[in-house]
Amino acid sequence: MNGKATAGVGTTAKGITLIYAQILPVMAIVSLFPAIPRLFAQFGHIPAAGFLIPAIVTIPSLCCALFAPLAGIIADRYGRRRSFVGGMALYVLAGLVPLFANDLVVIMISRAFLGVAEAFAITISSALIGDYFGEKRHRWVAWVGVATSIAGTALIAAGGALADVSWRGPFGIYLAAIPAFIMALVFIDEPVSVRREDPARPVVRLGFPWREAALIGAVTLLTSVLYYVEPLNIARVLDFRGAGSATRIGIIQAATSLGYIGGAFLYRKLHDRGIGTLLALAAALIGSGQLVIGFGPSWQVVSIGATIQQLGGGMVIPTLLAWGQAMLPLEQRGRGMGIWATAFFTGTFVCSPIVSFVSNVSGGLVPAMTVMGFITLAAAVLAYMVLPSGRAARKVLASS
Template structure:
């Protein structure tokens, strides 16, 4: 098995960090650039049987593939190396992602989305593993925060461009997948494969991680240790629950704004971009949060979801709905770096690929389940806005409970969530 050390031959720095951020922004583009175009997709494919269920899957089907295939991608990343898996995944992502430009059938488009999801599984798993290999301790925390800040900036620009392209034709936003070409070139030149040390060397690196990052002591486990099932189950459960809420706004914000009176794809794209300011603020705040306090981190995230969803579901005017979207997006800005930092710190070095494959699997399983959950809640509550408000009330209640747990455990992280 591949047990990578924590640094490449030349010390990683700005070029590696920015390239990794660009890499992870590409799969995000697969969702956000199509969000303002969702009404056009419903209009174009509205007569297709089962369109209310199938059309949203244009956005979410790649996430299903990530959920199913990321554990396999993690095995390949640990066995064959980070760089080969990443480069091949970027090639597939770019070449297949652009194909809907030449298609008219909803079912054909959905098949391409499955293939894009296969590529995304390799991208997310190898990117997270490389970030953990290149950086440790405060540097890792800092770049995860900046990833949370810069990725939404890139994605927000693509939302605006996607909305503008969608006003021309429903197929036009898929041209944005050609952005994978320059990202592939940057990854080829800037992301070397981490060295593969001997067992004794790897053990020394693991000890170094344990000495320099106390909250990530699980990383110091021996490189040939067995798969850490208790850690894996905790990471899986927490990540799945948070991601199901995370993707409510990430996928449905265009529809939510349409419920409040917006119909123009350009205006929807602009307001989605505006709400992303909350993500930037959340990422910046994460870099300054205390390390190893996951209950309080999650209380902050779920509190923002609660207030934001309640506002989006019951806002009397568009302005108050936008304010609520900003609050929920602040929670999104904290959620991803907090969960990734926690997972990277909990898995031993020898299992980092599999561990982050599990993380990606659970995160994107939530992405696929989120619209299904919302569809069921719509049937129970009578509409999209009441369903979102109900989720907000539940999130706020859990946030209060987690805050109480976090403050009681102020002297040390809660063992169940460490």
């Protein structure tokens, strides 16, 4: 035996706990979408409310992107379990502050801390999936995609219903994080390391694989940008094509999101293919869907395009997660997945200005969707040509 660390024992309870943690960033964003009008009614008289109130929704993702690498470093240095449990505890505390606070600044600060907690939750849960499940990780990363899609739809509906009760109502959804914290306490343990044959032999400290981490970060950032083009803009395109009321558009979006679930299961079926093949297929589906959206003459055709796009989108997170986990050794997987999380969440921020720029150049949002579709198809070809797609890549994805 060598001194390399290996995955700990994975159980169903651990897997469910880690998937639960992956839902938390979705909870932080989408549950508050319906509450924005109520928040303006409550705090609209405050100076800079036009900036502060939307920031309540977005600042957790910003802080998550900023602090994810630090969360990974702490997890690698001080242990996965204590870092993960601490992050989950902070999430519960920060998430519930708005139920009692009346000061918008206090709420903003609590949301920033919520983002820090998210950084720990998503970074360490991503690392632990690889640590615990090894070659079987593909089953769990596929369920991450399914769970986040279903949770997103349910949380929007719940947030809307609770916002009708009070502006504080949607913040009550964070009570659902308490079971996740308890599950982390009960089920999550520290991944074990393989014992060295010679205990007297000094431990070899591996250098951090910056080259691999940089590649993972760059590919994840680009893929995130291309994926988020549709989710961030499809409602406006449907409106342009006469889909009707906001409620009807929401129902259409919920229906098209079934494609995302299909994509997650498609990844599960094809997980042993090379990273180049998987990302090329995902990008081809996303790009094709964007082209159908851009050229679609009616909301019905646009909806078909959105479903195709979501089919590719459902492959994105499982593919990138499994690839990143396989490329990084256990001892440094926390920091590496922190870089992954930063890249992915940064993509959500830079996507909007990129689409805005393309819209200005191309003459509107609908033509921009067409342009982005061609760009994404070009990225699919590039992924297949540049990233490993053959047997060597399959061995990497199948190994721990």
